[in-house]
Amino acid sequence: MSKVDLLGRRNFIKGLGAASVAMATPALASSVSANEVKWDETVEIAIIGSGFAGLAAGIEATRKGCKSVTIFEKMPVFGGNSAINGGLFAAPGTPMQKKEGVDDSVERMVSDQLKSGRGIADEELLRHVASHANEALQLTMDAGAEFHPYLQQLGGHSVPRTYQTTVSCGAGITQPLLKECRKLGVGTVSRAKFEGFVLDDNGKVVGAKIRTGYYFGEEGKGKLIYVKATRGVIMATGGFGQNIDLRMAQDPTLTAEVGCTNAKGATGEGMFEMFRLGAIPVHLAHIQSGPWASPDEGGFGYVSNYSIFNFPHSIAINRMTGKRFMNEIADRKTRADAELNCRDAQGNPLPPIMITSYEHAKEHPNCKKVLKYNVGWKFDSVEELAKHFDVPLKELKAQIEEYNGYVKSGNDEQFGKNMGKAKGKYIKAPFTVVRLWPKVHYCQGGVQVTKEARVKDSFTGQPIEGLFAAGEVCGGIHGVSRLGSCSIPECMVMGMTAARTIMGA
Amino acid sequence: MSKVDLLGRRNFIKGLGAASVAMATPALASSVSANEVKWDETVEIAIIGSGFAGLAAGIEATRKGCKSVTIFEKMPVFGGNSAINGGLFAAPGTPMQKKEGVDDSVERMVSDQLKSGRGIADEELLRHVASHANEALQLTMDAGAEFHPYLQQLGGHSVPRTYQTTVSCGAGITQPLLKECRKLGVGTVSRAKFEGFVLDDNGKVVGAKIRTGYYFGEEGKGKLIYVKATRGVIMATGGFGQNIDLRMAQDPTLTAEVGCTNAKGATGEGMFEMFRLGAIPVHLAHIQSGPWASPDEGGFGYVSNYSIFNFPHSIAINRMTGKRFMNEIADRKTRADAELNCRDAQGNPLPPIMITSYEHAKEHPNCKKVLKYNVGWKFDSVEELAKHFDVPLKELKAQIEEYNGYVKSGNDEQFGKNMGKAKGKYIKAPFTVVRLWPKVHYCQGGVQVTKEARVKDSFTGQPIEGLFAAGEVCGGIHGVSRLGSCSIPECMVMGMTAARTIMGA
CATH class of the missing domain: 3.50.50.60 (FAD/NAD(P)-binding domain)
Structure with a gap:
């Protein structure tokens, strides 16, 4: 109690x-x-x-x-x-979507949300919110909120439509x-x-x-x-x-x-x-549990925003198999459930790892802190990485090669991930790695x-x-x-x- | 409202x-x-x-x-x-289980229920109820409740442990x-x-x-x-x-x-x-919606108890494909969700059918009423049945043959159904058929x-x-x-x- x-x-x-x-x-x-x-x-x-x-x-x-x-x-x-959330704001038909050439609409956003709601979401309320989201975003800007100059595509969203505060947290609003x-x-x-x-x-x-x-x-x-x-x-x-x-x-x-x-x-x-x-x-x-959280720090921490940003061009790996086990940008419940299934031979939790090329990971402002506070690690080779996390090396190498094929083709044959935001972003050394485990969110x-x-x-x-x-x-x-x-x-x-x-x- | x-x-x-x-x-x-x-x-x-x-x-x-x-x-x-429910009473370690040689226990019943509860059932309460279920059953008998002289194995139960009142409804208790x-x-x-x-x-x-x-x-x-x-x-x-x-x-x-x-x-x-x-x-x-209900009658009706009894030795068929689409004795949610997915090309509900050999169907007291009130139908051949429900004949015939192989081998390779209660009960003409569609239960x-x-x-x-x-x-x-x-x-x-x-x- x-x-x-x-x-x-x-x-x-x-x-x-x-x-x-x-x-x-x-x-x-x-x-x-x-x-x-x-x-x-x-x-x-x-x-x-x-x-x-x-x-x-x-x-x-x-x-x-x-x-x-x-x-x-x-x-x-x-x-x-x-004040301590991720400062992420989804809205359809925004100025930044126009700038980035993203085709979006209220109906598309509602449709994405209905899927994640698994048949019991309130469509009328979702439509009401989506219809006024742009206006609400404007209200925050008028009050002085500042946002990164790029959109993100979060799990379950069919297009990039998410603004984020420059301070990467809700206090920015x-x-x-x-x-x-x-x-x-x-x-x-x-x-x-x-x-x-x-x-x-x-x-x-x-x-x-x-x-x-x-x-x-x-x-x-x-x-x-x-x-x-x-x-x-x-x-x-x-x-x-x-x-x-x-x-x-x-x-x-x-x-x-x-x-x-x-x-x-x-x-x-x-x-x-x-x-x-x-x-x-x-x-x-x-x-809901957040599938982007780390077991290596308390609360929302540094990793959550880091991994939300990096999921589109990263792979999540089950350490028992050396293989991917989910679409890294599926909706939160799908991913949290998949992570909770990552267990050792005795059934104990074995937090999976997210592997990102350092050259892309470092574009997120939290990358330095993740490494500094030892809630994420940098490796110069896949051998070093596999040894550190006790992942089968051969399988991991094969998985990286296979995934890089999907980056090239634009078609994830394993989990149907939308590869739009992964374009040209191959998984290659040096890597940064964080561990994942869901937290009540x-x-x-x-x-x-x-x-x-x-x-x-x-x-x-x-x-x-x-x-x-x-x-x-x-x-x-x-x-x-x-x-x-x-x-x-x-x-x-x-x-x-x-x-x-x-x-x- | x-x-x-x-x-x-x-x-x-x-x-x-x-x-x-x-x-x-x-x-x-x-x-x-x-x-x-x-x-x-x-x-x-x-x-x-x-x-x-x-x-x-x-x-x-x-x-x-x-x-x-x-x-x-x-x-x-x-x-x-x-008073209008099915009069079905599950308990572990009952006199009838001893008579039928069923190996059961409080822990086994709790374990079956925890699976169906999908991780959020209250284990302590389930154990409390299972531990006293036999005693409660005895209380109904002492008061004069009468039960069929056989056990049933309902969906999601790993063994037969269910008594049913002779009047096949809760008023019998x-x-x-x-x-x-x-x-x-x-x-x-x-x-x-x-x-x-x-x-x-x-x-x-x-x-x-x-x-x-x-x-x-x-x-x-x-x-x-x-x-x-x-x-x-x-x-x-x-x-x-x-x-x-x-x-x-x-x-x-x-x-x-x-x-x-x-x-x-x-x-x-x-x-x-x-x-x-x-x-x-x-x-x-x-x-919860009951997967054993019929869209051809109101409320619990005659079909519900009829199909609960017959599911173990029947096949449920998607009318679009002529194929089985579920384990007929999976838990209620699994089956209700599977039935709701049976739709025509336009996405409209197409209630699946349950096919039972008449020789087994007639053992249930409701069989006559199901046929009399036209909420179930009898067919002398698979051709007649397929024509009536517009089911692809070739696929249906192949499915029946395949399933009868499972009856023989005792191993359902399609859906992993426990074939214990299906032993020797092949699907063959004449058939009785009811339509299935979940009802709020x-x-x-x-x-x-x-x-x-x-x-x-x-x-x-x-x-x-x-x-x-x-x-x-x-x-x-x-x-x-x-x-x-x-x-x-x-x-x-x-x-x-x-x-x-x-x-x-």
Whole structure:
């Protein structure tokens, strides 16, 4: 059980002090009636969470005329899990696609995502996000976000359509958005933890219970305030990848020993509070592991972005066989499952290796750090490489030769990899090598939302009034597996959508 | 949107009458504080739902010394969805296995189920159920349930371990259990719909809101009563297969047009009320379709049991190719997915056919009805059969000959089917044929429970006091796909377990 889970309901109640005595509400419900509280603050819109979705909602609401918006962030710093993600942003029909001559469309992006979703993605929501992705990308640029001057083609995408921040992480977007929020007069409060909704007699969400002066993991301290939100509350609280108990409830194999790329605050209590209000849980069982992560470092680390960039012109090798075992740019689930199958004769994990020609690997800014911090290695010959990782030499040599044939022909006869981005990029010495092993990365599940970012009630099927949600806390959009670089556009577009719905614009 | 979903929260509130005025509770919460209600009745244990789990709990609680138990059933008749299921009961180490010389064990049954669960089943719960399955089977026999004098080997089971009631449906168990309940003095009330919990100031479940005189689909009528449960409330309310909106939230392809084998009452509001209380949603995305169903009749029909019985010595044929397309006794998900891939050149569904020698088919009691009601057909020659279903004759003939070779050798080289039950049973004229197409059958998802049948809270990870759950309303036990005939033992054992936990015995 993680630190956070050890606390919770009982502490919630104790922490309420005087208010808990006054409440006739069943103690189990963290939400309270507006009749029972004294408002400490009033805003038009309260936004819970300061990742991509929350920040985009704050900016868009203000632009649409809202005079009073405040973002509440439970952690000491802003940006949430968004700030430490890969900073990868997929959008169709962008200026850079035009420059690079890439033929793309909303329908093509949706079609790629539906495939990865394996039949249960929400096509309407995907189309809504793809249709507004370019506009959201522009919003980040207007706020000052800077991107590499080239597109990447990530796993499962049929064309290159992914921008990446020059700092190769999400902070390259959250920092400019936060600055923009403040410029526009959006309130931003950190160490402010959401602990429940305030409801009127008709069940409409009219405010939020916020614990200010909150230190992560120290429940019940600080000061509880009641914030009235005259237009609505937007939940942008993210996923639950760091909540060990709850992810194990969905998948008993995702124990504390399994790595996780998420920020510590991704514990899911905002989502669970919405379920207590009647929101519909969708696809919680689908938790995605990132197939580009390294077992040699913690969290997202240096390798993840390095390998995402290099997969198109690299080979992934099973160390038992010396052979490739997957299409290196298949969707995330396909690759994570294939990597988890790489095991020694006793069935123990044997992380596969990704081999890249140094001349191409060094084009990624992380290459130096990967080598410096010993989470990747450089070899002058295939013999040296094979010996280091105990890979059968003859088979590995044959595999490299065979793959280089595919680079030449443009046709991967082994796994059907799209060789477009591998053109002319043969695998040859000197090599850089990293080890691969999946890490918990993203929760496809969450509360069900409409394309107006409203949260549906499980009894009525109608939206819960005054409540809106955006980003990873929502579920069902991506289906079984989300494609890489499709989270930022979703968060941004749905955050903007929530603001527009509230402002009627 | 189904009838039931059109009503719900708003009607709940209106329906409360005087009570709703008195409530300081947020209107969204259906559950109420004990301080706000006047008790109409008091029992030691209130059981919600009268399927296998509810009835087993009633009997076991009484046997362990409980003096006052009442089962509340929302429908006009008792037995719930259990009464119309296939009456198939898997257990390891049974008297009939000894008689037939089948080598089986708890571990072997658990191992089969873990495979079907695809890595995310709850091994501890599966072992708990398998360990007590034989005892639960005995309880049904003691109550008067009668079973066929032979075992069946269902898809995904590595040995024959499945009993079936002589009436080939679940009523062969629910009726005797209901009679036993009444004999023991367990109260049974039909047209009594659960509409929420009553909680004390510490959040403990101390009773239930029950609408008596309830007519299915007519919300807010009848009379609302408050039932105090001094020892606890057991939720045995079943799955949500008949709730179109909610199953589509998990899987957009499960529209109203998709068949469903469930009783009309399987709408899931008991489960959703537990989520509102803080129960943890697990695996809702995993909804199982029965691969043995026919598109030529409604619901479970006559064909389902007929084909479950006949699959081991039949061949399933894709009508486009004239070839087999699956192991006829693979697990349900494997088969349902394979059937859904049987399509014509335009991609439209082309339900595959199951071909059985009439001499074997007629051993099943449903065979006559299948033929009488034109949901199955008899043919004197393979030519006649091929013409009727527009199957390529040459390929079909070759396939039958090839398969008969496997019957002889005992080794299915096409799909690795276990040929033990096919021994000596060649495919030859005259034939009977049914069409196959999956129907929504079972919800693997629900609330997370411990092996004491307690319901865990999403914030604390601890059991919610006074609350217990058993049967299909629980989730996570089976993982991605439940094996056939494993639901009755689960329902029975977990119902008995809930009663034992409450009675401390």
